[in-house]
Amino acid sequence: MFLCLVLLSLMAPGMDSPTGFLDGERLVAHAMGGIDGRTLTNSEDAFTANYAKGFRWFEVDLRLTSDGGVAAVHDWERYFRDTLGRGIAEAHRAMPVSREAFRSSPVGGKYRPLDAGGIVGLLERHPDVRLVLDMKDPGPEARARALRQLAAEADASPFPGVPERIVPQIPDPETYRMFESIRPFPSYILTLYASKAANEEVLRFVRQAPKIRAVAMPAFRVSPQFVSELKRSGTRVYVHTVNDPKKAAELRETGVDGIYTDFLAPGAGG
Secondary structure (H helix, E strand, O other), X not given: OHHHHHHHHHHOOOOOOOOOOOOOOOEEEHHHXXXXXXXXXXXXXXXXXXXXXXXXEEEEEEEEOOOOOEEOOOOHHHHHHHHOOHHHHHHHOOOOOOHHHHHOXXXXXXXXXXXXXXHHHHHHHOOOOEEXXXXXXXXXXXXXXXXXXXXXXXHOOOOOOOHHHEEEEEOOHHHHHHHHHHOOOOOEEEEOOOOOOOHHHHHHHHHHOOOEEEEEEEHHHOOHHHHHHHHHOOOEEEEEOOOOHXXXXXXXXXXXXXXXXXXXXXXOOO
């Protein structure tokens, strides 16, 4: 019974103001959430399926196409393997495709792909949704190019409040400063999955950068002390990627605010 209560607390949809930052939100749909047992599609179909399940916070992976467009792609090797077949993936050596080629090729041969315009369109049609951006290209310059395009699309939207519902993830202070110089956003999430920064460095950075509203980390970096110190600094703590209800409950017991997940649904019990 205790485990069930913890899981219900972790998976309950947010009851606070929809304008608050992660108010009451325990779950973020990882790469737009899983669909048909598949992960990392970053597709419109995955968004639609998981929105229907109750998700309102979504993470999406972004990479640049060969001609500088923005594509919702986790990595090009997976894209080629799932969409065009393993042999083609090996032949292309995970090089990006053009914007038009990406738009015209369903992800996995089945799901609708998303570019910058498609991503902003989701926000326009769903005013209760927030999107967390994870720029996957290496280096601040490539990430900045993707952000510029998405910010331009969002700022051009005739719908009010679209840019304010975009939350960039940043891996380091350099990227944070660059993003702020391009287009300041109200909030950011510091992500630690590729970071070698010590806990003390992370704490110092979030204390100096009040726009860092949350820290997302892999489970191996979680400790009750680190979580407690982050929360004392006014920062929410999220863990990725968690699909095991028992693990989700254990993390909640350490003080973690929520998780990124492919398959755990809001409101589900365990």
